[in-house]
Structures are given as C-alpha cells and as structure tokens.
Amino acid sequence: MAESGSINDLKKKKEFKLNNTVVLFIVLIILFAVFSYVGKPFFFSKLNLIPMLNNLSFIGIVAAVLTMVMVSGEIDFSVGGNIGLTACLTAFLIDKGMPGWLVVILALFSGLVMGAFNGMIVTVIGVNSIIATIGTMFIWRGIGYTLTNGESILAINPVIDYIGRGFIFKVIPFPIILLVITFIITYLVMNHSKWGRKIYAIGSNPIASFLSGINVKKVKFINFLICGVTASLGGLILTSLTAVGMPQHGQGLELVIVSSIILGGTALGGGRGQILGTLAGVLILSILYNFLTIMNIYYFYIQIVQGAVLILVVSTYEIRQSLAKRRI
Amino acid sequence: MALDNINRVVLKMENIIKVFPGVVALDKVSIDLKKGEVLGILGENGAGKSTLIKILAGNYIKDSGSIYIDGQLFDIKGPSEAMAAGIRVIYQELNTLNNLTVAENIFIGEQIVKTPFKIIDWKAMQKKAIDLLNILNVKLDPSAIMGDLTVSEKQIVEIAKALSKEAKILVMDEPTAALSEEEIQSLFKIIKTLKSKGVSIIYISHRLKEIFEITDRVTVLRDGKKVGTLNTKEAEPNKLVEMMVGRDIKDMYPKRVIPIGENVLEVKNLKADGVNGVSFYLRKGEILGIFGLLGSGRTSLVNALFGANKIISGEILINNKKVKIKTPSSARDVRVGLVPLDRKVEGLALIMGVKENITLSNISDLGKSFLISKTIERNRAQKWVSELGIKTPSLEQEVNSLSGGNQQKVVLAKWLESGSQIIILNEPTRGIDVGAKIEIYKLMQDLCERGSSIIMISSELPEILSIADRIIVMSKGRFTGEYLRENASEEKLLHDACI
Numbered sequence A: 001m002a003e004s005g006s007i008n009d010l011k012k013k014k015e016f017k018l019n020n021t022v023v024l025f026i027v028l029i030i031l032f033a034v035f036s037y038v039g040k041p042f043f044f045s046k047l048n049l050i051p052m053l054n055n056l057s058f059i060g061i062v063a064a065v066l067t068m069v070m071v072s073g074e075i076d077f078s079v080g081g082n083i084g085l086t087a088c089l090t091a092f093l094i095d096k097g098m099p100g101w102l103v104v105i106l107a108l109f110s111g112l113v114m115g116a117f118n119g120m121i122v123t124v125i126g127v128n129s130i131i132a133t134i135g136t137m138f139i140w141r142g143i144g145y146t147l148t149n150g151e152s153i154l155a156i157n158p159v160i161d162y163i164g165r166g167f168i169f170k171v172i173p174f175p176i177i178l179l180v181i182t183f184i185i186t187y188l189v190m191n192h193s194k195w196g197r198k199i200y201a202i203g204s205n206p207i208a209s210f211l212s213g214i215n216v217k218k219v220k221f222i223n224f225l226i227c228g229v230t231a232s233l234g235g236l237i238l239t240s241l242t243a244v245g246m247p248q249h250g251q252g253l254e255l256v257i258v259s260s261i262i263l264g265g266t267a268l269g270g271g272r273g274q275i276l277g278t279l280a281g282v283l284i285l286s287i288l289y290n291f292l293t294i295m296n297i298y299y300f301y302i303q304i305v306q307g308a309v310l311i312l313v314v315s316t317y318e319i320r321q322s323l324a325k326r327r328i
Numbered sequence B: 001m002a003l004d005n006i007n008r009v010v011l012k013m014e015n016i017i018k019v020f021p022g023v024v025a026l027d028k029v030s031i032d033l034k035k036g037e038v039l040g041i042l043g044e045n046g047a048g049k050s051t052l053i054k055i056l057a058g059n060y061i062k063d064s065g066s067i068y069i070d071g072q073l074f075d076i077k078g079p080s081e082a083m084a085a086g087i088r089v090i091y092q093e094l095n096t097l098n099n100l101t102v103a104e105n106i107f108i109g110e111q112i113v114k115t116p117f118k119i120i121d122w123k124a125m126q127k128k129a130i131d132l133l134n135i136l137n138v139k140l141d142p143s144a145i146m147g148d149l150t151v152s153e154k155q156i157v158e159i160a161k162a163l164s165k166e167a168k169i170l171v172m173d174e175p176t177a178a179l180s181e182e183e184i185q186s187l188f189k190i191i192k193t194l195k196s197k198g199v200s201i202i203y204i205s206h207r208l209k210e211i212f213e214i215t216d217r218v219t220v221l222r223d224g225k226k227v228g229t230l231n232t233k234e235a236e237p238n239k240l241v242e243m244m245v246g247r248d249i250k251d252m253y254p255k256r257v258i259p260i261g262e263n264v265l266e267v268k269n270l271k272a273d274g275v276n277g278v279s280f281y282l283r284k285g286e287i288l289g290i291f292g293l294l295g296s297g298r299t300s301l302v303n304a305l306f307g308a309n310k311i312i313s314g315e316i317l318i319n320n321k322k323v324k325i326k327t328p329s330s331a332r333d334v335r336v337g338l339v340p341l342d343r344k345v346e347g348l349a350l351i352m353g354v355k356e357n358i359t360l361s362n363i364s365d366l367g368k369s370f371l372i373s374k375t376i377e378r379n380r381a382q383k384w385v386s387e388l389g390i391k392t393p394s395l396e397q398e399v400n401s402l403s404g405g406n407q408q409k410v411v412l413a414k415w416l417e418s419g420s421q422i423i424i425l426n427e428p429t430r431g432i433d434v435g436a437k438i439e440i441y442k443l444m445q446d447l448c449e450r451g452s453s454i455i456m457i458s459s460e461l462p463e464i465l466s467i468a469d470r471i472i473v474m475s476k477g478r479f480t481g482e483y484l485r486e487n488a489s490e491e492k493l494l495h496d497a498c499i
Helices: A002-016 A020-038 A046-071 A079-095 A100-125 A129-148 A158-165 A174-192 A194-204 A206-210 A216-242 A253-263 A275-294 A299-327 B002-006 B049-056 B079-084 B102-106 B122-135 B151-164 B181-196 B208-214 B237-245 B298-305 B328-333 B343-347 B354-358 B360-365 B374-388 B404-417 B434-449 B461-467 B490-497
Strands: B009-020 B023-034 B038-042 B064-069 B087-090 B169-173 B200-205 B217-222 B225-231 B263-272 B275-283 B287-291 B311-318 B321-323 B336-339 B422-426 B453-457 B470-475 B478-484
Touching (some): A046 A253, A079 A216, A079 A253, A100 A129, A100 A158, A100 A216, A158 A174, A174 A194, A194 A206, A194 A216, A194 B360, A253 A299, A275 A299, B009 B049, B023 B049, B023 B064, B023 B200, B038 B208, B049 B087, B049 B169, B087 B151, B102 B151, B181 B208, B217 B237, B263 B298, B275 B453, B275 B478, B287 B434, B287 B461, B298 B336, B298 B422, B374 B404, B404 B434
Parallel strands (some): B038 B200, B087 B169, B169 B200, B287 B470, B336 B422, B422 B453
Antiparallel strands (some): B009 B064, B311 B321, B470 B478
C-alpha cells in the first residue's frame, strides 16, 4: 500500500512539472505587473514601452537566430562586431549617396559574408566556435573603425529611416514587426521543421547525427550564414534607430544576447533550448533594464543587477536539474 | 577460529527497498557477502543490479531496509561514507582521467606528499604504483598516459586505484563488457589474487559463463526482487537462466534455416585506415560474421563500408552496381545501415525521444514540405515500436532511460525506417541481457527472411558460431580465415585471430 501510494505521488508530481519556458513567462508577467505598479505612471505608458520594444527588437532578432546556432552546439560571439561593421558600412554607403534599397541589400550581403567566414573557420578548418568568433568579433569591429576612421557618420535616408522608425498601419513600429516575424519563423523552424530537428539532433549528439547520415557541417555552416545575415539586419535597425553609423555600435551586445539566450534555458553544450525561452529571456532582461533606468538607478548598479539575475536564473536550472537527478 | 573467519559475513543488506517514479526498483532485496568470496549478482537489465550497487556505494539513498558491515548497522548517506567503510566500486563506464598518468590516476585525490610543503612525491608515488600493479601481477608503466591505454588496462588501473586504500569490498559492475576473451582471463586472475588476500568481491554480470567461472555463490535478481541465492557449484546454467528470465529458455541461440540468395554486396581489395586490402561478398538473406580481437581492424572495415572511415582504394559493388560510399549519408542512400559499437556515443541522441531517434536518419522523409508531419512521424515510429517490440512508456520517452536492449532496437529501427537492405551490426548484443539478446537474434533472422542481409561483428564466440551463416576472421587489418558455420570452431577462430 505504502509503495503504490508513493509511486502515485511521484507520478502526480511529474504531471505538474512546469517546464522552464512556462516558468520564465510567469516570472515575466509578474515582473511586468510589479514594474507597472511600482513604476507608475511612466513604466506602463506608450512613451516608455514603444521605445523599449524598439530597442529590444534587434537584440531579440539576433537572439532568436543565435539560439539555433547554440542549440546545434556552437556559438557566435561576433554578432556584436557584425552589428558595428554593418552600421558603419550602411552609413558609409548612404554618405556616398547610394540608394537606400541597394544599401540594405549590400548590408545584408555583408552579413552573409561574415557568417560564411565564421562558418568556414568552424566547420571546414575545425576551430572551436568560441575562439573563432571572438577572433572575428575583433576583426569586424576593427574593419568598422577603419571604414569610418573611428568617427560617426550620419545615416539619413528614407529607406533606412523606415527600418527602425517606420510604422505599419501607422501604429505598429516596423522593427516590432520584424521581431515578431523572426520569432514566428524561428519557432516554426525549431519546433516543427526538418531543419530544426537536425539542429537539435546535432546538438544532442553530433557523432550519432553524422552516423545517421545528417550533414552536420552543412547544417552548422548554414546556421552561421543565417546568423550573420540576421546580425546585419540588427545592425540596420540600430543604425536607423540612432540615425548614425559608428563603430561602437553593438559593443558588448554579444554578451547581452548570449545572456538572454542562456537565461531562456538554452544549454551551452547544445541539444537543449527553446525559441520561446529566448523570447522570455530577452524580454525579462530588457524590462528589467528599462525599469531600473526609469527608476533612476545608477547605471553601474543596473549592471550588477543584470549579472546577478542571469546567475540566479541559471542557478535555479542547475538546482532543478540536480534535484531531478537525485530523485532518480 | 580460522574457519569462522572464512565464513564471516562482511556485508549484509537486508530488505532494501527503493522506489523511483513509476517503478519499484528494489523490493525487499537482501544479500550477504562473506570474507574472501566472490558473490555473483545475476539479472537482466532493469532487474535492479545497478540500483543495489549504487545504494551500497552511497550514490542513491535507500527508501528502507538496513545495511550491516562487519555486523554493525551502517547507514550509508553518501559516497564518502561508503569509501570509509572500505567499499570500492568499479563501474561499467570507467571514470578515468585520460590526460594524466597511470600513477596519477591511481592516487588521485590522495597523492603522496613530502613535508614540509606538501609537494607531491613523484618517486614514492611511482614506486607505490608499481607495488600495487605487482600485487595484481600486471606490467604497466606507471608513467604511461591513461588515454593511451586499452579499455582493459584502464580497468586494471581502476582496480589498482580501488586497492590503493584499504578495500574490504570490491564491487565490479559488468567489468567484462568491453573486454576480449584473453583480457577477461587476465581479469579473472586478478580477481583470484584479490580473493586470496581476503578481499570480498561482488561481481555483477549477465554473462553466465563468467558467473560459473569466477563466483562462489550467485544471487539472482528479477524485476527488482531477489529470486534466490545458489552455490555456484550446485547451480545449473538452465536453472539460472530460468530464474533470471522467469521462464524456461530452451534455446539461447535460436537459428532458423533461411534461404540464401544472390550476392548483394561485393567488396574488392578494400584499403582504408586499419584495413589492408580485403575482399569479400555478402549474399541476400545471409548473416556474415566477422570475428577478430580488439585492434584487428574489424570496426575500421565496417566503418569504411559505411562511409565513416575514408576508403583509400578498392571497389564496392551493391547489387552488382559499383557504388561510391564517402559519407554515412551516401551509405544510407545505397541502403546500408550501421548499428555501431557504442550505441550511446555513436547511435543515439540520448536526450531526444524514441520517435525522434527512430526517424533520425530519415528526417527528410517525414513530410512533403519543410515541416515535419507529426502524424507521419508518430505512425512510422509506432510501427517499429510494435514490430520490434520496443518497450517504452511512450514515443516521447527520452531514449536515455530505456534499457540497453531497447536502445539497441531503437538504433536498429532507425535503419529499418530508412529502408536499409544491408545492415551492419557491430557487437549487437554488447551490454544487453539474455532475454533481449535472444530477441535481437530473432530480429536479425526476421530481417534476413524479409530479404535483408546482415554483417555482424562479434567477439563473443558462442554467439558468432551459432548465429552467423559464414564467418570471416580478421587480424591486423587482413582476413586470416573464412568458415561456414558447420566447419567453424572456437579453436579455429581464435587461432586465426591471433595470426
């Protein structure tokens, strides 16, 4: 009797087990409610929320795609440098009088080239992606500095303006549309597509995936390509939001993005991770930053809080995991 | 008093109960271990052998029951307490530090130091390592790098490590899973030496032959319950198998007569890394066995056939058509599948579900668009789960938690799902229990009956001699013998394997 009772108890517990993504969204909603109340009336206002969403749009877009790279067991630290270089290139070309649409195409193409370069070093030569992309992170930013002589260049052009500051139906900011589209596509890819299945399989066991006939290198290479293009899209948005291209754009952003992804539950070693988790991670870090800023908290303290939150959340993952293991 | 000493019970585990979510892993299991004896624990996978050992080692906490060491009630709360009580466990998956030397591995965590600054005393460590290895009667260089050793040598180092501090009770969990016949014999010598020195040994295995060879008594577990304990001398193999499986097993190696057809595979003068020019053929419906010791090139050969080992020269013909196999995906496309040696490392995405693993090599076929059709996926996976009798609570279950036999079936299902006609199995029954083994043998023959052909690598002589239709022996990358099953014998195969 006692035994069967305990088995049923454990089964029940399993049914009620919340997954990390759901927990994150609950945390997000609670934070949002608390911030709206404490930060009355500024936090929950159009004047605050719209710019906040604009600012997190490019972070979210890059984070969604970088999640794919990370689930496959790789990482791309060069996204921040990519954003800087793309911003410089965009402003540089606009300044030279090139038409806006062509600049957009060239900017995205530059991302493709950067992604291909990362992909080549990692998959063909076999350099660890942490090292490879820290290397290219410096290279991209260095090229940005070279291109602009270290100065800021104004980037004023109707097409560029629209990317970061335009509205659809006169109310919805264009970058938000881009963000939503990116998350819908990456969600479909990761949760429902053949490509996504391959990504999870590779992250879970690259050797078994290769021995099952999956072209591991090809999948990883294309992931890097897409990541490069996406980071450049992020660079375009940031250039548009600030109306200026400068080599410091996106500095340190790679760590913010990777932090959001890890906060969202993606494992560094690959194989585990959810697009919606990343979305929650990005939103939590962004509203936290926003709230502390409008509460007039000194920037230095904000950094401390952001770092602490990351460690706190990841610690809870580890604790939950080791608890689960001990139970078994 | 001497007699009394011999029969002294050093360990007693009484009415141990352990419940996991959804399963009673141990249901009032009791064992006792005498000084200087080898107690076998026999049982299929999932019988509770490993759980029992993990409780003894302090890795799991028992739900109820009591443990006595030297007659004293002893509550094991963690690994350090188990260690302090003189319990040493050598796990199936060795925990060696491959970048360090043999001596460093032996003394890890308790290096010998010189005063006054507690600097490591390399010389003393070296010397003591040699002493320990001498006790075991093995010659191993203490300064060799662990990663360069063979599996059996690593195991010896683990034993030496276990003995470096006083070991009263040594537990060996499936120690021979990765060893060749010769290596097993040298392991047994070591066990006998230890026994004569008064160490009590718990030997876990599902290989009957070894239980008979090395143990004094044997306790059989089934489904978390103790079936009984017998003196090994008085036990009969069939009786033990019956106790273990819970039903009468008439035939360990069921072999049917299956008509053999035309050549489906022809290999001409194949050279690859580890393979020095071999030629052979495989016929429709045939099971071709490849026998060889570790390092004979058998794995290199099948990996080359599967595109995982680069082919230097030679020809491969499938159904009389020349094919180029450069990658596993090109092997899959010509309907060749590989059930690899180490299913956890090479065969399965362990943290993914049963259905994801079954469809792993055939993802592109899971729907017309770029999306995966969940219905197609479920149906396909369900089909193989019922056809191969894969025991799993659900199709979503992580394969990590399945038993070895069921994991092996999942790997096999993966290749059936992608339509493989030539299936290569590298040690198909390694680390799986008797019942599952018999099922695998039957499955292999079912496949042959349906027109597939099989290449089976095996280092288990009784298995290869009973199941393969034809046996090729390999040594140093070459073929050194070929026999039809009727003409082959253990002596002939071993002789050719050592050429």
